[in-house]
Amino acid sequence: MALVGWMVIGALVVAGVMSWRMQRYPGGWRYAFALQYVAERRDLDAARRALRGLRDQAARERETASGSVELAELAHQGRIDAARARLVALKNPGTGLLRDSVGGLWLYEHVLEARADGRAAQYPLHQVSIRDEYSPKVGHVYLALPAGRQQMVSVALDEATSETEVRAFVVKVANAAADAKAAKAERLAKIPQAEAELRKVTADTSGPEQARQRLADLTARQKSDARIPRARRELDAARDRWEKLTGHRPQ
Structure with missing residues (x-):
């Protein structure tokens, strides 16, 4: 690729980074890039990271619990299928080898x-x-x-x-x-x-029921967990501070 092509690509990358940073820290060039506002940007980023980290952790916990429910249901159905196959083989063994x-x-x-x-x-x-x-x-x-x-x-x-x-x-x-x-x-x-x-195997739904109960308990625990609402309030406060400083409210 010619030098001019690489220069164009580099310019586009730089422009993209600058645009992203201006959106992340709205209010103008100096608020997004000047060393004078490093502390304010760090304050905003810290609040964002805290909320995102708690949300990601909660999502992973729900995904794990939901996966456990699916695995328990599959295991239960597998036991049913195996028991039914044994019964069918007893009633009709088929042709055989x-x-x-x-x-x-x-x-x-x-x-x-x-x-x-x-x-x-x-x-x-x-x-x-x-x-x-x-x-x-x-x-x-x-x-x-x-x-x-x-x-x-x-x-x-x-x-x-x-x-x-x-x-x-x-x-x-x-x-x-x-x-x-x-x-x-x-x-x-x-x-x-x-x-x-x-x-017996069909009636024994204890595995899936326990897994579903664990998921329900986790969901209830997360709903009552004060950390995410607190982190959300802290992020709103950080946004308020940034808006008071720049006149623009960040996402």
């Missing part, structure tokens, strides 16, 4: 998925029975489904899928179904306790 698959059958933690004739359906493991038969090139897997119907899934036997693999899969499904029946009974037994825990 994939354990194994063969042909058109996929064994998940809690369901068996069967795909045949271009259609796929999932069945709760605790409601499924399985058996198998074999011909030289095809394994026939029969499923007894929850509604009493049966479904056959044919698995081609070749180098990619052997009869041994299909048999092992059928055994795995049968064992998983037996485990699922026991797991369902355990889940059902836990549901009343989980429902009670959800009600």
Whole structure:
């Protein structure tokens, strides 16, 4: 940048500082800059700083207390969400992770998925029975489904899928179904306790209530705090002194 450009910028900065100072200490050049009125300017600044400091402190205290209320409410809602999630998982554990698959059958933690004739359906493991038969090139897997119907899934036997693999899969499904029946009974037994825990957690609003009470106490304490009104009166007095000196009242 050329020297002239820097000079223009410097002049603008100086002009801005001078304008700000004239507004801060109104009444004319000498009151804003002359050493003769340093004490008066310091008197005005001290009163301003005192009030601003008390206001900033009060605002920080309110912000902290309000933040505590928000955190307490979030924590309470988090406990409710966790208790509700546990209850939902007991009532409906969902599909779960994939354990194994063969042909058109996929064994998940809690369901068996069967795909045949271009259609796929999932069945709760605790409601499924399985058996198998074999011909030289095809394994026939029969499923007894929850509604009493049966479904056959044919698995081609070749180098990619052997009869041994299909048999092992059928055994795995049968064992998983037996485990699922026991797991369902355990889940059902836990549901009343989980429902009670959800009600308890929902009703326990002590954390947010205490945080809101602390905020209310702080607000009341600040309203009765005489320091800010006193600092405001002292600033008004400093303004009065400046106005008496210059004929202009500062902000």
